[in-house]
Amino acid sequence: MSSPASRGRWMSKTAVNGFxxxxxxxxxxxxxxLVTAATKDTGxxxxxxxxxxxxxxxxxxxxxxxxxxDGIYFRWYLNSLLYxxxxxxxxxxxxxxxxxAFDKYAFKGKDQxxxxxxxxxxxxxxxxALPMYxxxxxxxxxNTYWSVLIPVLVNPFGVYLxxxxxxxxxxxxxxxxxxxxxxxxLRIFWSVGLPMVMPGFVTVxxxxxxxxxxxxxxxxxxxxxxxxxxxxxxxxxxxxNTHGEPSFYPLVVTGSLLAVIPLxxxxxxxxxxxxxxxxxGSVK
Amino acid sequence: xxxxxxxxAAAILLGPFFVLFTxxxxxxxxxxxxxxLFTEKQSGLGFGGTETVFSGLDNYTAAxxxxxxxxxFGVLLGYCLFYIPLLLVGALALALxxxxxxxxxxxxxxxxxxxxxxxxxxxxxxxxxxxxxxQLSPVVSAMESGGIGFDFFSPDGALPSVVNIALWxxxxxxxxIFYAALQAIDRSVLEAATVDGAGAWRIAIGIKVPLIRxxxxxxxxxxxxxxxxxxxxxxxxNKGTGSAVSSTWTPNMYAYTAAFERNDYGLAAAASILxxxxxxxxxxxxxRFTGRKGKKA
Numbered sequence: 001m002s003s004p005a006s007r008g009r010w011m012s013k014t015a016v017n018g019f020x021x022x023x024x025x026x027x028x029x030x031x032x033x034l035v036t037a038a039t040k041d042t043g044x045x046x047x048x049x050x051x052x053x054x055x056x057x058x059x060x061x062x063x064x065x066x067x068x069x070d071g072i073y074f075r076w077y078l079n080s081l082l083y084x085x086x087x088x089x090x091x092x093x094x095x096x097x098x099x100x101a102f103d104k105y106a107f108k109g110k111d112q113x114x115x116x117x118x119x120x121x122x123x124x125x126x127x128x129a130l131p132m133y134x135x136x137x138x139x140x141x142x143n144t145y146w147s148v149l150i151p152v153l154v155n156p157f158g159v160y161l162x163x164x165x166x167x168x169x170x171x172x173x174x175x176x177x178x179x180x181x182x183x184x185x186l187r188i189f190w191s192v193g194l195p196m197v198m199p200g201f202v203t204v205x206x207x208x209x210x211x212x213x214x215x216x217x218x219x220x221x222x223x224x225x226x227x228x229x230x231x232x233x234x235x236x237x238x239x240x241n242t243h244g245e246p247s248f249y250p251l252v253v254t255g256s257l258l259a260v261i262p263l264x265x266x267x268x269x270x271x272x273x274x275x276x277x278x279x280x281g282s283v284k
Numbered sequence: 285x286x287x288x289x290x291x292x293a294a295a296i297l298l299g300p301f302f303v304l305f306t307x308x309x310x311x312x313x314x315x316x317x318x319x320x321l322f323t324e325k326q327s328g329l330g331f332g333g334t335e336t337v338f339s340g341l342d343n344y345t346a347a348x349x350x351x352x353x354x355x356x357f358g359v360l361l362g363y364c365l366f367y368i369p370l371l372l373v374g375a376l377a378l379a380l381x382x383x384x385x386x387x388x389x390x391x392x393x394x395x396x397x398x399x400x401x402x403x404x405x406x407x408x409x410x411x412x413x414x415x416x417x418x419q420l421s422p423v424v425s426a427m428e429s430g431g432i433g434f435d436f437f438s439p440d441g442a443l444p445s446v447v448n449i450a451l452w453x454x455x456x457x458x459x460x461i462f463y464a465a466l467q468a469i470d471r472s473v474l475e476a477a478t479v480d481g482a483g484a485w486r487i488a489i490g491i492k493v494p495l496i497r498x499x500x501x502x503x504x505x506x507x508x509x510x511x512x513x514x515x516x517x518x519x520x521x522n523k524g525t526g527s528a529v530s531s532t533w534t535p536n537m538y539a540y541t542a543a544f545e546r547n548d549y550g551l552a553a554a555a556s557i558l559x560x561x562x563x564x565x566x567x568x569x570x571x572r573f574t575g576r577k578g579k580k581a
Contacts, residue, residue, distance in 0.1 A: 012484075017389075027455075105290050107290070122505075130539060131319065216405060259407060
């Protein structure tokens with residue numbers, strides 16, 4: 001009954017959405033595998049048909065995870081929360097303060113300083129990890145919380161984003177009004193600028209939290225004490241055991257699943273913010 | 285008066301960032317340059333330990349003269365030529381599909397495609413290496429029963445294996461960047477083209493893509509810099525049984541091995557500097573050859 005034109009449109013529509021759906025399958029099946037694999041014991045995993053829930057062993061896996069090595073896994077979990085939580089809050093505050101200053105003040109050498117920030121965006125950070133390790137060992141910081149926490153406080157791209165957000169969210173008139181009321185500059189930043197730029201703060205926080213949670217190279221270089229490991233490094237060290245001792249497979253798989261959950265929750269619930277961040281990075 | 289007041293406020297607000305920037309970026313770069321100019325020598329007849337002596341550019345010639353290091357750059361080149369076009373074309377294609385008037389459930393697609401980015405790189409690598417391992421993987425057995433035998437750990441399989449992991453991690457992320465840029469295009473431009481009789485395909489390739497050029501350049505730039513640092517994924521593959529990925533497969537792995545297995549910090553620093561210089565050179569080339577528009581990004 002339908003005309004050729006509308007049939008053509010229906011077919012294009014099917015093709016477009018079909019392609020997108022195919023891409024979604026590619027993106028999600030490893031995650032689905034992670035969920036089903038976390039319910040298997042060693043034998044079930046090695047049998048290779050992990051896309052099913054038979055031989056449901058998740059409870060056992062979780063209790064093994066909690067008990068292995070005096071519960072070292074959850075120590076790593078706390079460490080990751082600490083590194084990523086404190087690191088991302090401090091880093092976002094530092095970035096927003098700097099971005100605000102670049103946006104709202106005129107001062108000598110501003111363009112050169114901002115150029116330096118933009119150059120910092122392009123520095124391959126892994127090339128810095130080794131000299132940073134040697135510097136840290138000189139001042140006795142290697143193998144401490146600080147050795148992982150201090151370097152992640154710096155994010156030049158965060159400053160760039162914060163400047164874009166400051167321009168977009170804080171009207172100069174609001175600052176002028178506060179100045180007329182006699183408020184000091186820092187006071188104005190704290191009680192006028194910062195609340196207005198909060199969406200930008202959350203965006204920088206989200207990206208930095210993810211970056212620190214995912215950080216692997218820096219802790220690998222800096223830390224040797226297992227008690228200080230973040231999840232990424234702990235899971236890596238377990239994985240190196242799997243070849244001799246296959247019973248580590250369920251620990252790594254279940255541990256990976258739990259390690260991914262907070263970020264998935266954050267990205268699903270804060271969609272507006274990561275989209276805003278990627279938009280500010282792409283359009284400006 | 286007012287000027288002094290604002291300069292002081294700016295200094296206080298910028299202070300923490302630049303102090304940390306100096307500590308965690310400028311100082312390590314300077315120290316790496318310094319280290320790369322020295323080497324450890326056995327003193328005297330080999331008694332009395334080692335001493336550190338100035339060696340000029342010896343570490344650089346040693347790194348460049350080492351076949352393993354040069355091969356690492358060869359691997360990187362192959363990786364970039366394989367990965368970057370796939371990533372850019374794939375992300376652009378997905379973004380254009382999502383931006384077309386025919387797409388449904390845009391929010392769902394955007395989220396689902398982005399989600400792998402929330403998975404830490406090390407865990408992404410672990411998942412995929414398990415999916416490559418014949419005993420563990422439902423994929424390998426499915427492929428075999430379909431008559432496709434592919435050994436992800438063979439010498440020929442190493443590069444596709446790593447590229448696949450990287451694509452999985454970054455395709456959706458960059459798709460969202462392109463999609464955001466596409467959404468910002470002035471719709472009246474597209475309407476005018478439709479009125480002129482241009483088809484969807486023509487509009488996508490002839491109008492939309494050129495308009496988001498700055499985003500494409502920015503993504504290309506960050507991807508090049510990220511690719512040069514390739515480390516985590518091949519490291520996990522290297523730990524896989526019988527893998528063709530050596531411990532010096534990429535320049536970053538070479539620097540890591542030089543520092544922590546051979547304790548040759550001078551060589552490791554020189555290798556890191558050469559890598560950073562390559563990144564600087566390529567950033568320059570990418571921004572220069574794509575015109576001034578790219579510089580704004």
